[in-house]
Amino acid sequence: MRSLVLGGALVGLIVLAALLSFLWTPYDPTLVDAALRLRGVDWAHWLGTDRFGRDVASQLMVGARTTLYVGLVAVGVAALVGTPLGLLAASGPRWLGELVARVNDLVLAFPALLLAIMLGAGFGASTGTAMIAIGVATVPSFARVARAAAMQVLTTEYVLAARSAGRRPLAISVRHVLPNVAGLLIVQSSVSFGIAVLAEAALSFLGLGTQPPTPSWGRMLQESQELLAVQPRLVVVPGVAIALAVLGFSLLGDGLRDRLDPRLKGVGDAGR
Amino acid sequence: MIVAEELSRSYRRPRSTPFGPRPQVRALHEVSFEVVAGQRFGVVGESGSGKSTLVRLLAGLDSPSSGAVRFDGQLVSGRRQRDLDFLRSRLQVVFQDPMGSLDPRMRVADIIAEPLVAQRIPGRAERVAEVLAAVGLPASAADRYPHQFSGGQRQRICLARALAPRPQVLIADEPVSALDVSVRAQVLNLLSDLVDRYSLTLVFVSHDLSVVRHVCDTVAVLKSGQLVELGAVEQVYRRPRHPYTRQLVRAVPTLRGALAGITAADLTP
């Protein structure tokens, strides 16, 4: 319960900052002004300015947008590809299940970083290639969770009852399996979101993700790493933002797990 | 109505050593019997007797390793699911666990309508209302979820679902073994009423010979996948011929017996 509230609050804060940035930011986050270079924290610039004189607070707000955008698309791709794959693997013939499991292992073993470098080399590094790379790397975890959960649901008596009622396999997947694994998939989404945020920051830091001038937390880190000794604030601010975002999504995932796990439903009927 | 011909079913267990053979488990071995229309056919067996396997084979939810199941002359075993529509509309199953056999995320109305939807039978809403009334549940039950009901009420919901497509045969797999004693009698009475009212043929599977004796006219006794005794229920209960049946009859503690001085030691062979 506590993790749900805390995680929800952190995620809510980031979403709010991102939404607000569409309407209003203290300054234009991409406005370079040599006169304002490396200003400290004051009333005009809440979090100071970076070495190009850009307002850090504004960059942070718009960077939240990038972060959420990447997470949303990457997790969306992974869920849309991984979930049907997992369900198919669970309800299809045995060889298909084995095949999906093996391909899953293969993708898992393939470093996402290498994929991002390859995509970047092929299409030019951008937010888009980062999203695809992260999304592809996240597919196996969805497929795996969906398969395991679906296999459990498929052994229940209500699925047996549905079969004896004359339901076809596809209808059983859609009507019975999906609703009963949805909770776990939502939990997985939240956890994956946190990982995606971290991955995006890492790729941008390496120059394989979001390109200038679009603000991104990972690039904010990269651009100020040399100033760590002089102006630690410039590294700490995006670093803390990334950490809080990852923490927020993980906590939210944990909290949702307690809430949504179908295995915890119906508990409390004192059985003999 | 239902004919089982030399039904066998074995499963392969996973290997216990990397290159060893996969051990086979014989769940059912050459079981033959016939259930005629209007009969109340009981199947008694303990855990590992193969009674659950038998239910699945009769209901076309699993295929035998050898042997055949026929329903009203038509072959059930070995057919693809989509070729079993004739069976689905005429034979329905009630499972043991009244909670486990109801999808926790579906409303009661949708649960009961499921066979109707699957078999594209029109007039769903009316039929759902009809069968709810038939099993003694209020019409308001339709909008609620399974966890809002007690065990006995859930088993009524299962019965309603089974009755919805107007089947001729009902297979009940341990329908009362998860219920409290005070509720068990209600559900057994209801089951008897429904079988009478709709002229159903009943296959009643249980571990409890005394329940089968109350409900059924004929009984088959299964042990380790084999049919060891088959006959009129009173005959089997009063004069069991197979030693296992004798042991089974003897092992069930009864109130009358206990008050007449039968001790725990008398229950064991």
Add this chain to the structure above:
Amino acid sequence: MLAVDRLGVRAGELDLVTEVSFTVSAGERVGLIGESGSGKSLTATALLGLLPEELTASGSVRVAGVEHELVGAPERLLTKLRGSRLAMVFQEPMTALNPAMRVIDQVAEAREVHHPGRDRVLVEADALRLLEQVRLPEVATLARAYPHQLSGGQRQRVLLAMALANDPDVLVCDEPTTALDVTVQAQLLELILAGVAERGAALLFITHDLAVVATVCERVLVMYGGRVVEAGPVREVLTEPRHHYTRGLLDASDLESTDEHGRLHAIPGTVPAAGEFPSGCVFRTRCGRADEQCADLPPWTGVPDHGHACWHPVGGDS
């Protein structure tokens, strides 16, 4: 040997068990009968001080020879008593055994805990002897097996051996045979009876099955809605019950007696969920005999171990 006085179990504002009082003497076998939600298992758990954190017990539980009151006793004392003076056999043997430990080691551990410093070889010999006593088949092999390699009946034998390991004064069995086949149940019942008889221990046997209670026990308590509604000698309670719930339960479980339409005598309605039992007499919402008077809590008629709580007892007042 065991004296329970006005034992209660509460979950926040909710009374789950109310004013349960009874005694069990050495060598005596007492049954506790009830359906789901009757509070019978909670009563057992409270006796051993094993209630989950969110539940609180009140009243008194005393064991002969122990100075201290057990309700609210420090965990250290309870740990010392559990397994030595008070032992319990649970319904689900699989969850009550450690899956990663050989069964003989678990029996040995149960014994060693209360015999510290005893030679390991002797302890293992004790454990093997206990497993032989509960007639674990092929004991030489199966003693070295892990719980998942045993059948349900064999696991329950192991659990019984562990419970008897330190010759307890009181053995509490909570539905020990409910998950077992009838042929296995018969054997286990015999073992439990032999085990307590040999040790002169007091037995509290909890079950929903009237026939099992009649076979095993001398006295019985009938629980419904968290209260004891009737208590007395088995033969009397089960042949001439005074409470309408006992009467109903007896009729409902008798599959040989039916009305003129061949129907079983059922108790109307369902067992209410915890906290939804009526005030006054807990059974009045399902009782054919209930009237306005039943809205008041019926007083206990008789002595704690023999009596009933009903305004209109079966067979009239006497």
